[in-house]
Amino acid sequence: MPAVTPLDAPQPKFKREPAEIRKEALISATLALVGERGVRGATVRAISERADVTQGLIRHYFRSKEDLILAAYDHHMTQMTEITAQADLPAKSPAQARLVAFVINGLKPPVATSTSVSIWASFLNKVREDTRMREIHQKTYFEFRDRFEGLIKDTYEEAGRVVSAAQLRRYAIACNAVLDGLWMEEGALPEAFSEGELPSIGLEAVGAILGLRLDKEELSQ
């Protein structure tokens, strides 16, 4: 559809956008490219093209490409945690239901997808070399695990069971590993598992580790 602009008023060659919008567009473009083609594919030219700007703009909003990568990594990891923790449950739901929702959310789209795993793996390389990258990794990893541990603790309290802080930590590490491992396998080899298989296995495994009977059905009650 034609623009509603008189002929003698030439189309503006670009539009100015608020900084937040532009930054987010650049971050989204970066993540999409990293997911599709790996870090190698996320060149400044490709990113700016996808974000529909010219490449100079990246440097205007980020001191370097590395800074953009860092922002994108943080964004992605934080979002994954949020989506996983986001329980669509009635208020005052039992803690165990929230625990079940956490496991299931972490093992189905949009968290457990090959794109998402691919992005994570791409960034992991840089975690070793780059200090700032390591800080983000550490921060987001503990954010996720601590939430998990909190849910486990609440569930135990709800059931009137006692568990030491040390043992709680071990449980959280183990359960987190189950989620990470299954998540990775779904992302790396999606065709090897049937629909809903991994959430089901995840619930069974986490339940066995914690000595709880976790069931999908709890969500609909």
Add this chain to the structure above:
Amino acid sequence: MPAVTPLDAPQPKFKREPAEIRKEALISATLALVGERGVRGATVRAISERADVTQGLIRHYFRSKEDLILAAYDHHMTQMTEITAQADLPAKSPAQARLVAFVINGLKPPVATSTSVSIWASFLNKVREDTRMREIHQKTYFEFRDRFEGLIKDTYEEAGRVVSAAQLRRYAIACNAVLDGLWMEEGALPEAFSEGELPSIGLEAVGAILGLRLDKEELSQ
């Protein structure tokens, strides 16, 4: 120490090596570089320098750099499986001891190191785009999981317990996830765990999933 060569016989400028030696040297150099600096750091120049040859030689032994990367990936993954499965146990050891050894081996050096995880993550990016890469990934993944499943099966039989093939598969996927997840966490954030903590947690988690009492001490009996 000086070479035992007369002064009038000039040192040879290079030595011819069997193809296998050279290929392996190039693969080792590639893996070392990928582990240290990620795929980006594994340039043909850096690889050839580390393997102590000139860069033209890469193309002489591999049709392209991509082919070298594929060979290196296969080599690394196969070796990880072998080291994990390599039980240093007396003949006729109970299956459960071999299972315990498998879990522990997979969660301590040289398998669970940040270098090894870093290499794996670097390659994972390419698994999505490259068909041959995906084939290697699939092959090595199933090799590892099937070995694990075999050990679980043997342990159950030894204990006289019955388990269906379907359930065995679920167990193998879950236990494999525990190993993968813990392995990853050790590699990505080594300072977050104390010495021997992850093998211990791994044994506890796998034991809980399988309904077995797994103990480190079994190895020394």
Add this chain to the structure above:
DNA sequence: CAAGTAATTATGCAATTGTATAATTAAGTG
């Protein structure tokens, strides 16, 4: 020991990369 051959080196090249800097121009302000 002569000659061929394959292993290895040496050199060059076109493409791509991140970044720097200059040139535009959309939009706010009085």
Add this chain to the structure above:
DNA sequence: CACTTAATTATACAATTGCATAATTACTTG
């Protein structure tokens, strides 16, 4: 409406990349 400012584009550049090709040279074979 002028004028300023910062958002955005446009252009250029040095460095690095994988690969191709030609030039050497170590070793084998008769």
